[in-house]
Amino acid sequence: MTTVVDAPQTPARRPAELLKAYVGLIKPRVIELLLVTTIPAMLLAERGIPSPWLVIATLIGGTMAAGSANALNCVVDADIDQVMKRTRARPLVRHTVSTRHALVFGIVLGAGSFGWLWATTNLLAAVLAVATILFYVFVYTLVLKRRTAQNIVWGGAAGCMPVVIGWAGVTDRVDWPALVMFGIVFFWTPPHTWTLAMKYKDDYERAGVPMLPVVAQPACVSRQILLFTYLMVAWTLLLAPAAGWLYAAFAVLTGVWFLSLAHRLHSATKRGEKTRPMKLFHLSNTYLMVLCVALAVDSALSLPVLGWPF
Structure with missing residues (x-):
């Protein structure tokens, strides 16, 4: 007689x-940063303050x-995640949510974002x-992250897309200022992420992830x-013709400040x-x-340096 043993059940969780x-x-803390870059892109695209509903709808999507x-x-x-302390x-990892449910949740959210943005902004x-979701999952997570020390350089492109999406939500096209903003976040991502990886180098090494601090001195x-x-600071100045004097001043001042911090770390x-x-x-x-x-305020006030026409 065969005895059937039930698989261990995950205890019921409170709502x-x-x-x-x-x-x-x-990961809401990551999303907060993405949304911070979306709003200035929308204001710059509008050359003023866009419809509050459009902004809210874009942020939701x-x-x-x-x-x-x-x-x-x-x-x-x-x-x-199971072997990294962080x-x-x-x-x-804690089995609060099953893998299947997390997978379904992610797919439903992605499909929902497409439908929502199409209905409330544009196609x-x-x-x-x-495209950003697919790039982040299939290019960065599945290919780059575990195979190259340049993973976050190229994979970080996904984190640059909110500015482009915000711009497209207002204009239904992608203009050069949106690409410049993309570049600012693109060049900002490696210094931001590699400093974190320096702190948690042992974690990444234990997990077999070849972050730059793991494989380089x-x-x-x-x-x-x-x-x-x-590169980032130089790239921020390219946006000055489409922005205004307030943004240009802050780009220079904050750029010099951040460069001094990076020099201190390197020295x-x-x-x-x-x-x-x-x-x-x-x-x-x-x-x-x-x-x-600074970019958001400048765009809302509409004080261009060179008066680039939108």
């Missing part, structure tokens, strides 16, 4: 616990798209949102951070001194936020 777990899947990409990323990277509390914004990493910081690293890369990581968020606020 509040499940809600918290699903919110954790979408963008949140759904980013949440979809992050949830699917959690599904693919569950094995990595990510051991994520819902799939171009909806297509760009889905500290001085090489800090040199790359400095290089991308120079200390070369001397073999103990460094605090997380300081630059946190201040990189401040830098991008201040730059975006």
Whole structure:
């Protein structure tokens, strides 16, 4: 006689616990940063203040798209998250949410973002949102992340797309200022992420993820951070003709400030001194936020430097 043994059942979760777990899947702190870059892009595209409903609708669609990409990323990277101290509390590692449910959740969010953006903004914004999800999951997470130290350089392109989606939501096209804003976030991403990876180098090494600090000497990493910081600051100035004098002033001032921080990190690293890369990581968020606020205010006031026509 064969005895059938039931598979262990996951204990029932309280609604509040499940809600918290699903919110954790979408990584809200990451999404906050993406939304910060979307609003200035919409204001610049409008050359003023766009319809509040359009802004809200775009932010909702963008949140759904980013949440979809992050949830699917959690599904693919569950094995990595399990061995990294920084990510051991994520819902799939703690089995608060099953892999199947997380997968369905991510797919539904992605499909919902497409339908929502198409209905409330335009088809171009909806297509760009889905393309971003697919790129983040299939190009960055499945291919680049575990295979190359340049993973976040090229994979970080997904994090640059909210500015393009926001612009397209207003204009139903993609103009050169949107591409310049894309480049600003593109060059900002490596210094931001590599400083985090310097702090959690052992975590990434344990998980077998070849982040640059894992495969390169500290001085090489800090040199790359400095290089991308120079590229980022130079790139921010390209937006001045489409923005205004207020943005241009803040781009110069905050750029000099951030460059000085990157130089300090590189100099200390070369001397073999103990460094605090997380300081630059946190201040990189401040830098991008201040730059975006300056751009948003400048766009709302509509004070162009060269009067580029929209």
